[in-house]
Amino acid sequence: MMEILRGSPALSAFRINKLLARFQAANLQVHNIYAEYVHFADLNAPLNDSEQAQLTRLLQYGPALNSHTPAGKLLLVTPRPGTISPWSSKATDIAHNCGLQQVDRLERGVAYYIEASTLTAEQWRQVAAELHDRMMETVFSSLTDAEKLFIHHQPAPVSSVDLLGEGRQALIDANLRLGLALAEDEIDYLQEAFTKLGRNPNDIELYMFAQAKISNCTCSPRRPGELRALPPQDF
Template sequence: MLTLAGAPALSPFRLERLLAQLRVLDPGIDALGARFMYFVETSGAFAAQELQRLCELVDGAEQLDETGSGLFLVVPRPGTQSPWSSKATDIARNCGLARVQRVERGIAYLVTGGSADARSREWIAGALHDRMVETVFTSFDQVESLFAQEAARPLRIVDVLDGGRAALERANAEFGFALASDEIDYLCEGFVALERNPTDVELMMFAQANSEHCRHKIFNASWSIDGEAQSHSLFAMIRNTHSHAADPAVLSAYSDNAAVIRGHEAGRFFPDPATREFG
């Protein structure tokens, strides 16, 4: 793995604002620095020319010397790949860096002064990262875990045919599916009717697609007001506006999460096939 230091991660204004926020947590903090760090997983050693090309892509190459108790290294959570990494890895490969397996980016925050107390450092770390998608390392030695590969685990079968509803309840608690009681009944009846047992993957897919975070469960459902069934689902009510407007410019709406609208003729900006110049 290669570790490269890049440009400052924050403008002076944003750095000062963040420093003021950290001083609320620990008034003893004297200064704050922030630089992008790039971590590159490779399949082999780079030639000098390849390394130079990589350094040009990430705009930096010098190592970060300041380490120790003041380092807070914010990186994506191990086991995930950031959207930035996905795009940057493609760019590196398209630039001829075939040995690049993955490029990941983090931010090294260097906090000068302040308390060395564990509780204080925990507060500071909490202010520097989004714990939903990021984690904080205190040493560059920990970065290797970003690229750790786990062996694929086999499917697990939930024995509904023999265990009945209780088997689904145990799986619900173990995997954190957050299935409601009526959903467990629905699954149990469905797989008994199919005369087969579900896998853990099928149950996870059902839990995700059927969760309240998925708009289709709520907006496409039938519903009633004061016991009176409504003729339109919530999605149908939204579509109803378009059906009454009947704008001829709208060729397709609410189809596959997209709409097609008639535009007007316009010039196109593309390269000449002979000269390869844009014009």
């Protein structure tokens, strides 16, 4: 069973204004944004009143949240299903150390409530794209959709991307299907590298390459084009 616990506001007024400016620059008529943390507890048994109060205290941090019902369309940003965020690992350990063994896992998302003029489906996709990193996060339209975070799947078999048979288009299709967010020059690099190796890449190798790109972009001043310097074994 999953329990939902509201948290503190997730964005400062400064960050909200920056987002509004970006939406206006993209001709997306968004008038107001409110965002708050939402916590999801995957429970193997119900909590009693004392345990419920303890869990609530554990998840109280940041500015106090005034009781209110947010207005606007909900876009819930969470880690991608099938992944466990660092926040989840740490929070779950803390809950267990506090004796809350009924908690199988805690996870956190950000609930964005968007007030906007009438937007098309494509414009809403553009709004969602501004709010999350599609390589590591996903967007749901309701809080209960977060139950998908706790579904246990059997690991899928490794699949091959038929670069040698279908050419560059196979990488383009895999980029969209897997949500890798690869740039054109990175697709070119992968095509050249695996063509030289004389074999097709698999989905795990493509995921690892995309993740290495994110790590390089966030941890060093390396320019995207410099990824070409990575030898094939690095992914």
